[in-house]
Amino acid sequence: MDIPLKIKFSRLYHWDLDKNASVRDRVEWSDLGFDLRWNWRSNPNGRARGEVADITSRLSAYIKRDRLSDSWQWKLSNNDQFTTKDLTKLIELDGSVLGNSQLHQQETLRNNFVPLKVEVFIWRLLRQRLPVRVELDKRGIDLNSLLCPLCDDDIESITHTIFFCKYAMGVWERVYKWWGFGGVTNLSLSRALI
Known part of the structure; x- marks a missing residue:
């Protein structure tokens, strides 16, 4: 109306x-x-x-038919409520949920020394699943610009966002200095994850 x-x-x-x-x-x-x-x-x-x-x-047509509040439902649990605990159980029971046969033949491995959210971030990074503008554009999401919203110097791709954006480079320089590695040279995805 x-x-x-x-x-x-x-x-x-x-x-x-x-x-x-x-x-x-x-x-x-x-x-x-x-x-x-x-x-x-x-x-x-x-x-x-x-x-x-x-x-x-x-x-x-617009009035809700019941007094329940509007909510999302998670169909992968018994009570339709999302919890990270249920998601963790699902991932641990079926490693193929996070596995990708095209990239790796092995199941997703869990490292107890690394926080789960860091592992999920790295998993998404390796599989080009981070919501940067180039990836969103590939999936048909209409955006005003593909340029990096931080530096506005280059297209916002995963490699630009993680490694080559001047703000990311500033973070990498501080991390390298903190770890005693000297200056940042030849930064790449494989070097960063070793």
């Missing part, structure tokens, strides 16, 4: 005693569902009755 209800149903709006009421104020719940309760000066008659039927049918 692009037209405001007070314009679309101006006759009913004129009869309404509380012109600032929202649709939510008009819904009354019962065990059988909901009813729309109006607050008019007098009961509508003639053409206005047709408008009442029209507005009721239009609003019924």
